[in-house]
Amino acid sequence: MSAVLSVLATKLSGAVTAAFGAQYGVLDPELRAATKPEFGHFQTNLALRLAKSLGQSPRAVAEQLVDALDLTGVCEPPAIAGPGFVNLTLLPSVLAAGVNEPVTFAPRGERVVVDYSQPNVAKQMHVGHLRSTVIGDALCNVLRYVGYDVIRQNHVGDWGTQFGMMVEQVLFEGLAVGALDIEGLQQLYQRARRHFDADGTFVELSRARVVLLQSGDPETLAIWRQMVEVSLAEFDRIYAQLGSPLTRADVVGESAYNDRLPAVVDDLMSAGLLTESGGALCAFLPGFAGRDGSPLPVIVRKSDGGFGYSATDLAAIRHRVDDLQVDRIVYVVDHRQGLHFQQIFALCRAAGWLPEPVPAEHVAFGTVLGKDGKPFKTRDGDTVRLALLLDGATARARALLDERAVLDESDRAGVAAAVGIGAIKYADLSSDRINDYVFDLDRMVAMTGNTGPYLQYAHARLSRILAKAGEAPGLVTVLNDPAEQRLALLLTGFGDTVVQVAETLQPHRLCTYLYEVAAALSTFYEMCPVLTSEGEVRTSRLALCAATRAVLQDGMGLLGISAPNAM
RNA sequence: GCGCCCGUAGCUCAGCUGGAUAGAGCGUCGGACUUCUAAUCCGUUGGUCGCAGGUUCGAAUCCUGCCGGGCGCGCCA
Numbered sequence: 001m002s003a004v005l006s007v008l009a010t011k012l013s014g015a016v017t018a019a020f021g022a023q024y025g026v027l028d029p030e031l032r033a034a035t036k037p038e039f040g041h042f043q044t045n046l047a048l049r050l051a052k053s054l055g056q057s058p059r060a061v062a063e064q065l066v067d068a069l070d071l072t073g074v075c076e077p078p079a080i081a082g083p084g085f086v087n088l089t090l091l092p093s094v095l096a097a098g099v100n101e102p103v104t105f106a107p108r109g110e111r112v113v114v115d116y117s118q119p120n121v122a123k124q125m126h127v128g129h130l131r132s133t134v135i136g137d138a139l140c141n142v143l144r145y146v147g148y149d150v151i152r153q154n155h156v157g158d159w160g161t162q163f164g165m166m167v168e169q170v171l172f173e174g175l176a177v178g179a180l181d182i183e184g185l186q187q188l189y190q191r192a193r194r195h196f197d198a199d200g201t202f203v204e205l206s207r208a209r210v211v212l213l214q215s216g217d218p219e220t221l222a223i224w225r226q227m228v229e230v231s232l233a234e235f236d237r238i239y240a241q242l243g244s245p246l247t248r249a250d251v252v253g254e255s256a257y258n259d260r261l262p263a264v265v266d267d268l269m270s271a272g273l274l275t276e277s278g279g280a281l282c283a284f285l286p287g288f289a290g291r292d293g294s295p296l297p298v299i300v301r302k303s304d305g306g307f308g309y310s311a312t313d314l315a316a317i318r319h320r321v322d323d324l325q326v327d328r329i330v331y332v333v334d335h336r337q338g339l340h341f342q343q344i345f346a347l348c349r350a351a352g353w354l355p356e357p358v359p360a361e362h363v364a365f366g367t368v369l370g371k372d373g374k375p376f377k378t379r380d381g382d383t384v385r386l387a388l389l390l391d392g393a394t395a396r397a398r399a400l401l402d403e404r405a406v407l408d409e410s411d412r413a414g415v416a417a418a419v420g421i422g423a424i425k426y427a428d429l430s431s432d433r434i435n436d437y438v439f440d441l442d443r444m445v446a447m448t449g450n451t452g453p454y455l456q457y458a459h460a461r462l463s464r465i466l467a468k469a470g471e472a473p474g475l476v477t478v479l480n481d482p483a484e485q486r487l488a489l490l491l492t493g494f495g496d497t498v499v500q501v502a503e504t505l506q507p508h509r510l511c512t513y514l515y516e517v518a519a520a521l522s523t524f525y526e527m528c529p530v531l532t533s534e535g536e537v538r539t540s541r542l543a544l545c546a547a548t549r550a551v552l553q554d555g556m557g558l559l560g561i562s563a564p565n566a567m
Numbered sequence: 568g569c570g571c572c573c574g575u576a577g578c579u580c581a582g583c584u585g586g587a588u589a590g591a592g593c594g595u596c597g598g599a600c601u602u603c604u605a606a607u608c609c610g611u612u613g614g615u616c617g618c619a620g621g622u623u624c625g626a627a628u629c630c631u632g633c634c635g636g637g638c639g640c641g642c643c644a
Binding site for chain 1: 568569570571572573579580581582583584585586587588590591592593599602603604606607608609623624625637638639640641642643644
C-alpha cells in the first residue's frame with residue numbers, strides 16, 4: 001500500500017475505534033478509488049458496512065465517523081454522499097508528495113521459481129510458446145520488482161520416446177545432425193514418425209534406442225546432444241528477437257531430471273502411493289475421476305518401464321523444494337494442462353514433497369486463435385513460425401515509421417522492432433490471460449487505442465519534452481489543473497498495482513493501469529503546456545512529466561516492452 | 568457422463584475480490600494541428616451484464632439450477 005493510502009487507512013481505523021469502539025476498528029477500512037472524479041480521490045464504504053451492526057442508519061454512522069476523523073493536513077474536509085459513502089479528496093500538497101516519493105521494495109527473503117516458455121527440441125516455436133514466454137517474462141520481472149528472488153526455469157521438452165525414434169532415423173539415414181537447422185530437425189521427426197508407423201522392425205529399434213538414450217549410451221547421447229544444440233541455438237535467436245532474457249543458463253530440460261526418476265518411483269512406492277495397473281505404476285488420488293467415474297491415475301512409470309512426463313514434473317518439484325529451497329512455484333502453461341497440474345500438486349502434497357506453506361500455482365492461459373476462431377495455424381494446418389510473426393509485426397511498424405518520417409533512417413530499424421514486438425507482447429498481455437485471443441496483426445499494429453504503441457508514444461512525447469527542457473527535473477509542487485491532479489493520483493498507484501500483479505499473477509492489471517496513465521498523460525499534454533509555462537508551474541509540470549515517464553518506462557519494462565525515446 | 572474455464576455496447580475487452588447512474592478502445596457522427604510529435608485530444612452514439620431463482624441495506628461480482636461455447640478426462644507433453 002502506498003504511503004498515502006496507509007496513512008488514510010490508519011486514520012480511518014482510529015476514527016472508527018474512537019466513535020464506535022475497538023471491536024470495529026479492526027475492520028478493513030474499505031478504502032477504494034473514487035468511482036468518479038466528482039467524488040474526490042478515494043471513498044470508504046465503512047458507514048454502510050457498520051450500519052447494521054450498530055443499528056443506525058448509514059448516514060448517521062457516516063456523520064459520526066466523519067466527526068471522529070481528523071484529516072487535517074492530508075485531505076479536504078470529508079464529504080458524505082449518497083446512502084453513506086464518505087468521499088476523500090487529498091490536498092494537492094499531499095498528492096504532490098505522493099508523486100515525489102519513489103517506489104521501492106525491500107527484498108522479501110523469499111524465492112520463487114517460474115517455469116515457463118517450455119519449447120520442444122526439434123520443433124519450431126509457435127504462438128503457444130509465445131504466450132508462455134511473454135507472460136512468464138512479465139511475471140518474473142514483476143516478482144523480482146516486489147522483492148522476490150526469482151529463478152527462471154525453462155523446462156524444455158528434450159526427453160522421451162520420440163528421441164529414440166529420431167536418433168534411430170538419423171543412424172538409418174546416416175545424417176549429419178549438426179548440419180541441420182530447426183526446420184530440418186522437424187522434417188526428420190516427421191520422416192521418423194512415418195517410418196515408425198510403417199515398419200515394425202524400426203519400432204523395435206526405436207524402443208531399444210530410447211533405453212540406450214536413458215541409460216547414457218555415448219553414441220546415442222552424442223546424436224541427441226546435437227539435436228538439442230541445434231534447437232537451443234534456434235530458441236536463443238527467438239528469445240533475442242523477442243527481447244526475452246531467457247538464456248541457456250535457464251534451461252533445465254526434462255532430461256536434467258533423468259537421474260532422479262527412479263527415486264521418484266521408489267519413494268512413492270515406499271509411501272504406499274503407487275498401484276500397479278495394466279503394467280503401469282500409477283498413483284490414484286481421491287477426488288480425481290475419469291470418463292466413466294473410475295479413479296483417474298497419475299501414470300508415474302509406463303507399462304514399458306519408461307517414465308512419462310508426470311515423473312519428470314514430480315522430480316522437478318522435489319528439486320525445486322529440496323535443492324533450490326523455493327517458497328513459491330509458478331507454472332506458466334496453457335489452460336489445457338489444468339487437470340495435470342492439479343494431480344501433480346496433489347500427489348506432491350500427499351508424498352510430503354511440497355510443504356503446505358509453499359504455493360504451487362498453475363498460471364493458465366487461453367489459446368491463440370486465428371481469424372477463423374480456431375487455433376492459430378497456417379492454411380496447411382501447420383503451426384505458424386514465431387520468427388515470421390515477429391518479422392511481420394516489425395515490418396508493419398517500419399512502414400508506419402517510414403510514412404511519418406519523423407525519425408532518421410538510421411534509427412528506424414531499432415524503433416520498428418521495439419514497436420512491432422511491443423505491439424505483439426502488449427496484445428498478449430493486455431487482456432486476462434485465461435481468455436483466448438485472436439492473433440490479428442492488423443489490430444495489434446493499428447496502434448490506436450489500448451495498445452503497446454500508444455504507451456510507447458506517450459513515453460516518447462515525454463522524452464522529447466524533457467530533452468527540450470534541458471534541465472534536471474525537480475519536484476512536483478503545483479497541482480491546480482484537474483488534468484494534473486488526475487495524472488498525479490494515478491501515478492501514486494503504481495506500486496499497489498505491481499503488488500496486485502505479483503499476487504494475482506495477472507499482468508493485464510498492469511496494462512490497464514499503464515493505459516490509464518498514458519491516457520491521463522495525453523489529456524494533460526493537451527490541456528497543460530509544459531515548456532511554455534513559467535516559474536514554479538513549469539518546474540512542477542516538468543517534474544510531473546519526469547515522474548510519468550518513469551512510471552511508463554518502469555511499467556513497460558516490467559511487461560518486457562521497450563520504450564524508445566522517439567517514434 | 569464428470570470436471571475446469573468463458574458468456575458484459577455492433578466488434579475487442581476492463582470492471583480494483585459486494586458499493587453510487589456498469590466503464591474503455593475500435594466503429595459511427597461532429598469538432599480541434601502557424602502552438603511541447605494529430606500514432607493525439609474533446610464531444611456524440613451505443614448495454615435485459617446468457618436465462619431463472621436465492622443470499623442482503625446493496626449483486627456484473629457470492630450460492631443453486633438451467634442455456635450456449637471452449638477445453639480436459641490411462642500410458643503424448
